Structures are given as structure tokens and as C-alpha cells.
Amino acid sequence: MSNTDQQSFSFLYDRERIKIEKILIDAFKNRKPDSLYEPVKYILSSGGKRLRPLLVLLSAKAVGGSFSKVYNASVAVELLHNFTLVHDDIMDNADKRRGRLTLHKKYDENTAILAGDSLLSVAYEYLLKDCNGRTKYVVSAFTKGLVEVCEGQSLEKDFETTNNVSIYDYKLMIMKKTAAMSEMCCTIGALLGGGSPKEIKAVSLFGKNIGIAFQIQDDLLDITGVEKEFGKKVGGDLIEGKKTFLFISALSKAKGNERKKLLNVIKNKGIKPSEVNEYKNIYEKLEVIDDSKKEIKSYTDRALTQLKILKKEKDRKIFQWLADSLIKRIK
Amino acid sequence: MSNTDQQSFSFLYDRERIKIEKILIDAFKNRKPDSLYEPVKYILSSGGKRLRPLLVLLSAKAVGGSFSKVYNASVAVELLHNFTLVHDDIMDNADKRRGRLTLHKKYDENTAILAGDSLLSVAYEYLLKDCNGRTKYVVSAFTKGLVEVCEGQSLEKDFETTNNVSIYDYKLMIMKKTAAMSEMCCTIGALLGGGSPKEIKAVSLFGKNIGIAFQIQDDLLDITGVEKEFGKKVGGDLIEGKKTFLFISALSKAKGNERKKLLNVIKNKGIKPSEVNEYKNIYEKLEVIDDSKKEIKSYTDRALTQLKILKKEKDRKIFQWLADSLIKRIK
Numbered sequence: 001m002s003n004t005d006q007q008s009f010s011f012l013y014d015r016e017r018i019k020i021e022k023i024l025i026d027a028f029k030n031r032k033p034d035s036l037y038e039p040v041k042y043i044l045s046s047g048g049k050r051l052r053p054l055l056v057l058l059s060a061k062a063v064g065g066s067f068s069k070v071y072n073a074s075v076a077v078e079l080l081h082n083f084t085l086v087h088d089d090i091m092d093n094a095d096k097r098r099g100r101l102t103l104h105k106k107y108d109e110n111t112a113i114l115a116g117d118s119l120l121s122v123a124y125e126y127l128l129k130d131c132n133g134r135t136k137y138v139v140s141a142f143t144k145g146l147v148e149v150c151e152g153q154s155l156e157k158d159f160e161t162t163n164n165v166s167i168y169d170y171k172l173m174i175m176k177k178t179a180a181m182s183e184m185c186c187t188i189g190a191l192l193g194g195g196s197p198k199e200i201k202a203v204s205l206f207g208k209n210i211g212i213a214f215q216i217q218d219d220l221l222d223i224t225g226v227e228k229e230f231g232k233k234v235g236g237d238l239i240e241g242k243k244t245f246l247f248i249s250a251l252s253k254a255k256g257n258e259r260k261k262l263l264n265v266i267k268n269k270g271i272k273p274s275e276v277n278e279y280k281n282i283y284e285k286l287e288v289i290d291d292s293k294k295e296i297k298s299y300t301d302r303a304l305t306q307l308k309i310l311k312k313e314k315d316r317k318i319f320q321w322l323a324d325s326l327i328k329r330i331k
Numbered sequence: 332m333s334n335t336d337q338q339s340f341s342f343l344y345d346r347e348r349i350k351i352e353k354i355l356i357d358a359f360k361n362r363k364p365d366s367l368y369e370p371v372k373y374i375l376s377s378g379g380k381r382l383r384p385l386l387v388l389l390s391a392k393a394v395g396g397s398f399s400k401v402y403n404a405s406v407a408v409e410l411l412h413n414f415t416l417v418h419d420d421i422m423d424n425a426d427k428r429r430g431r432l433t434l435h436k437k438y439d440e441n442t443a444i445l446a447g448d449s450l451l452s453v454a455y456e457y458l459l460k461d462c463n464g465r466t467k468y469v470v471s472a473f474t475k476g477l478v479e480v481c482e483g484q485s486l487e488k489d490f491e492t493t494n495n496v497s498i499y500d501y502k503l504m505i506m507k508k509t510a511a512m513s514e515m516c517c518t519i520g521a522l523l524g525g526g527s528p529k530e531i532k533a534v535s536l537f538g539k540n541i542g543i544a545f546q547i548q549d550d551l552l553d554i555t556g557v558e559k560e561f562g563k564k565v566g567g568d569l570i571e572g573k574k575t576f577l578f579i580s581a582l583s584k585a586k587g588n589e590r591k592k593l594l595n596v597i598k599n600k601g602i603k604p605s606e607v608n609e610y611k612n613i614y615e616k617l618e619v620i621d622d623s624k625k626e627i628k629s630y631t632d633r634a635l636t637q638l639k640i641l642k643k644e645k646d647r648k649i650f651q652w653l654a655d656s657l658i659k660r661i662k
Contacts, residue, residue: 146451
């Protein structure tokens with residue numbers, strides 16, 4: 001891909017992100033009571049990549065639609081995403097999100113539960129604004145994403161008390177928790193953009209596979225990230241004892257002392273920050289960092305293969321650029 | 332109304348409630364993971380009046396539709412209602428619901444947050460099953476109900492720390508927290524039943540006004556209920572220091588020592604169980620029990636006035652029977 005292409009896509013992303021930010025802010029401007037909507041505005045003002053709205057926009061365009069008809073739907077998926085963040089942060093007892101206090105730490109748990117519920121309610125409200133035809137399909141796709149994200153979160157919670165999580169279990173979990181959401185973004189974009197059944201299926205599968213790649217990349221970054229760029233503590237997943245792609249792969253390969261070390265992570269529900277490097281070495285020795293990279297590449301390729309059906313080269317290219325950016329991202 | 336009519340309506344309610352129960356149970360039969368859906372089944376198996384589904388059914392019928400086309404939508408409103416109960420119980424730190432442990436006490440708070448989210452997701456799924464035409468209007472009405480119930484819950488939470496709650500504030504709160512929900516039930520029933528705009532407006536206003544009457548009746552029952560029939564502690568609202576219709580009315584009328592007594596409820600965030608009778612006497616002396624009854628009658632009349640537009644006398648009668656039952660209910 002040429003530098004000019006890359007610059008033009010990066011410019012487009014920045015431009016559209018600004019538009020999305022504005023609609024997000026406006027969505028809560030005149031709502032009362034403040035006790036409900038101030039916390040909602042707090043979480044929405046903390047930034048974020050806004051990748052899910054971008055998927056809606058690009059999917060609509062890729063099938064011949066226009067951005068202008070799916071801005072509200074784009075905002076809807078971002079609101080849904082933030083609903084999951086707010087409730088997940090309570091469940092994970094997380095202190096920080098995007099460098100700021102999580103909603104339930106800034107306010108309290110009750111406020112955060114209700115703010116999450118409210119984000120979801122307004123998500124549907126915004127989705128409906130762009131439903132002019134195909135409403136049942138669009139709302140069904142959105143709802144399917146919501147049902148699955150709840151199931152995925154429950155599966156991930158189960159992992160905390162399950163010692164023998166397999167790669168199969170892990171993939172089922174991320175398909176529901178992460179990939180169902182990116183798949184849904186592409187489906188509703190393509191539906192609202194007027195795509196044919198074949199086009200809708202293709203961009204949906206792009207969304208699903210890129211979501212899986214994205215999550216494994218997330219797991220990988222936790223250990224290969226550079227603290228300064230990463231923005232969070234490197235090795236955080238190990239410290240918390242999370243069953244990531246790397247950890248599960250490592251455990252399935254390890255023998256002897258290394259296996260014992262890995263089992264200790266489960267037994268002690270995590271490791272000390274001072275031990276992160278030691279475990280990174282184990283991951284490297286067992287080649288699970290390479291395994292992860294291969295897995296990310298494989299799912300990204302599967303995602304991109306779907307795009308052959310798209311009529312315009314430019315549409316394929318921008319998805320390619322997005323996929324590249326996700327793989328190369330540092331945070 | 333004749334005894335025969337009453338018996339036939341009561342029979343119809345029992346029959347339809349059994350059907351609703353069955354669909355509710357079937358809705359979660361084959362879903363996984365159990366960690367998510369067992370708690371959901373727990374809350375749904377604890378009974379309840381299932382009045383909201385009945386409103387959907389009757390509204391559809393009243394405008395010429397049939398029950399058979401709105402069973403899934405009826406189940407959807409009950410799921411939405413249970414979503415609010417599960418999350419509200421966490422926020423209120425309630426121990427018991429319908430004589431059993433609340434969901435977050437039976438399991439834990441995280442499980443209850445996620446079970447609530449899941450109830451809402453499946454609510455939309457069921458609503459969509461009955462959307463064959465008018466989908467955008469139906470989902471919009473449902474979503475409007477959800478937005479308002481979140482706002483109403485937030486307003487009620489605000490009451491806990493607000494000393495000068497007025498009757499106006501109170502009515503705004505119950506309109507959002509209770510009446511928006513019964514209004515929505517009637518709206519979607521009438522929409523799916525194929526009602527004309529005038530019919531939809533009429534049954535919606537029936538739902539709204541009957542919801543207000545229902546909530547004031549709820550406040551009244553807390554103090555006039557007979558423990559054995561009521562199923563909960565009489566005077567519970569006073570013990571918890573809740574700003575009910577009776578309390579706010581009493582405070583606005585009281586002078587001297589009675590006013591001081593009422594202000595103590597606010598100051599101490601509630602009263603002792605042994606003091607309930609004393610406060611009941613104050614309510615009686617200030618005639619706020621009579622005031623509440625008049626208010627309930629007034630909103631019930633407003634609800635019933637709307638029904639003049641209905642073509643069949645039987646449809647008007649069954650709503651009349653429902654309104655009577657709500658006023659005469661003892662729990």
C-alpha cells in the first residue's frame with residue numbers, strides 16, 4: 001500500500017472520529033437528571049479508539065452506502081461498547097480505564113450500574129434513528145451482539161475459577177466477547193448501506209475474524225508492549241492471573257519446571273510484578289509469542305479474504321489498512 | 332360489573348398467565364453458559380403478577396388484534412421488568428424479593444449485574460419475534476420505556492439525599508419509573524394489534540394513568556396492608572425512610588410536633604419498626620390516607636375515560652375489571 005493511501009486513510013479516520021465524538025457528546029447534552037447523565041458523559045469523554053463506529057462506516061461504504069446515513073448507528077455501537085466497559089469494570093473491580101478512574105471508582109457502583117444501563121438504552125435509541133428500512137434485521141443483529149457479549153463476559157468470569165481452560169474454550173469466549181461485537185458493527189453497516197446478502201455476509205465475516213485477531217493481539221500486547229507507549233502496566237494479565245491466549249498455549253506446551261511455574265499462576269491467582277520478566281522468558285522459550293503472531297496473521301488473512309467480493313479496490317484497501325493498523329498497533 | 336364477567340376475566344387472566352410463564356421458561360431452556368442463565372431462570376421462577384404482559388395482550392385485543400400475535404412481546408416486557416428488578420435490588424441492597432433471596436444475595440453482585448443485562452438482551456430478542464410490521468415504532472416505544480425507567484430509577488436514588496422532595500418531583504419520578512413502563516406495554520400491544528393512531532393514543536394513556544394509580548396504591552398498601560396478606564413488612568417504606576406519596580403529602584400538611592416527627596424520618600433515614608403505628612396515626616390524622624385514595628381514584632378515572640374510544644363493550648369491561656382489581660388488591 002502506498003504512503004499516499006495510508007495518509008489518506010489515516011486522515012479519514014481522524015476526520016470521522018471527530019464527527020463521532022461530536023455526536024456522542026451531543027447525544028447527552030439536554031438530558032436530565034444529571035445524576036444519571038453526568039457519569040455517562042464522564043465515561044464518553046475519556047476517549048478511546050472509536051474503532052467500532054469506524055467499522056460501521058466502512059461497511060456501509062463498502063457496499064455502496066454512504067457515511068452520512070449511518071452516523072447514528074455508529075454512535076450506537078460505541079454506546080453499546082461503553083455499556084460493556086462500565087459493567088465489566090465493576091465486575092473486574094478495575095480502578096483505571098484509559099488513564100482515568102473507572103466510573104464506579106469515580107462515583108460508586110450503583111451509579112455505574114445505572115449509567116451502564118442508560119448507555120445501552122440510548123444505544124438502541126440512536127440505532128433506531130438510522131433504521132429506515134431493514135429495521136428488524138438491523139435491530140436483530142444489534143441484539144444478537146448484545147446477547148453474545150453477555151454470554152462472553154460470563155464465560156470469561158468462569159475462567160477465573162476454571163483451571164483447565166482450553167484454546168477451544170478461549171476462542172469461544174473471545175468470539176462472543178469481542179468478535180461478536182465487531183461482526184455486528186459490520187453487519188449493521190452493510191445492512192444499512194443497502195448491501196446484498198452476499199456482501200453483508202462477507203463484511204460480517206471480515207468483522208468477526210478481525211475481532212478474533214484483535215483480541216489475540218490484545219493478549220500479545222500485554223506482554224510485548226512497551227510500557228511508555230502501551231499506557232498500562234506490561235504483564236498486567238499475568239499479574240491478574242488471566243487465562244489469555246498466550247498463557248493457555250504456554251500451559252499446553254510446558255513441561256517440568258516451566259509447567260510448575262505456570263500452574264503457580266493459577267494457584268496463586270496471579271504473579272508479582274517483579275516476576276513478569278521471568279514469565280516473558282518462559283513464553284519466549286515456549287514460542288507462544290510466535291504462535292500468537294501466527295494466529296493473528298491467520299485470522300487477519302481470513303478476514304481480508306472475504307473482501308474479494310467488494311467492487312471497488314479503494315474499499316478493499318481501506319479495510320486492509322485498518323487490519324494492518326490493528327496488527328501494528330502498540331496500545 | 333356482573334359476577335359472571337368478573338369470573339370470566341379472572342379465568343382469562345389465570346389462563347394467560349400460565350401461557351406467559353411457559354414462554355418465559357422456554358426462553359432460557361437451551362441457552363449456555365449456565366453461569367449466566369441459571370441466575371436468570373432463578374429470578375423468572377419466583378412468580379410475580381405478570382401484569383405487564385397482560386397489558387400488552389389486552390391492548391392488542393382492544394384494537395382488534397389477537398393474543399396469539401403478541402405473546403413474545405408480552406414476554407419481552409416481563410423480561411424488561413425483571414431486568415429493572417434485578418438491578419434495582421442491587422442498588423437498594425434489598426435482601427428479599429417475592430419471599431425469596433434477591434438475585435445478588437443468592438449469587439453475588441457481579442452475577443446479578445450480568446443476569447440483568449442478559450434479561451434485557453433477551454427482552455429485545457423476544458420483542459423482535461413479534462415485530463412483523465411497525466418494527467421501528469414498536470422498538471422505539473420499548474426503548475423509550477427503557478430510557479425512562481433508567482431516568483426514573485436515578486430520580487428515586489436522588490430522593491435518598493434530597494430533603495425537600497415535592498409532590499411534583501414525586502409524580503415525575505413515578506411517571507418515569509412506573510407509568511412509562513405500563514404506558515409502553517399498552518403502546519406496543521396496540522401497535523402490534525394493528526390499532527389506529529387514535530386507538531394507540533387512548534390505550535397508551537390508559538396505561539400511563541393506570542401506572543400512576545398503581546404506584547400510589549403501592550405506597551398506600553405499605554401502610555394500610557395487612558401483614559399476613561401483604562407478604563412483606565407493613566410500614567417498610569417508613570422504616571427505610573422512603574419518600575412516598577403519603578410521606579411527602581404528610582410533610583406538606585404537618586405542623587408543630589407532627590412536622591418534627593416527620594422530619595426525624597428524613598434526619599434518621601428511617602424509623603424503628605416499633606414506631607410504624609405512631610406514624611400511621613399521624614398519616615390518618617393528616618388525612619393523607621384519604622388523599623391517596625382520592626388520587627388513586629382520580630388517575631384510575633382518567634385511565635378509564637380513555638377507553639370510550641374502544642369499539643367493543645367487552646374490551647372496555649376487561650380493562651375496567653383490571654383497574655378495579657388493581658385498586659382492590661391487597662398485595
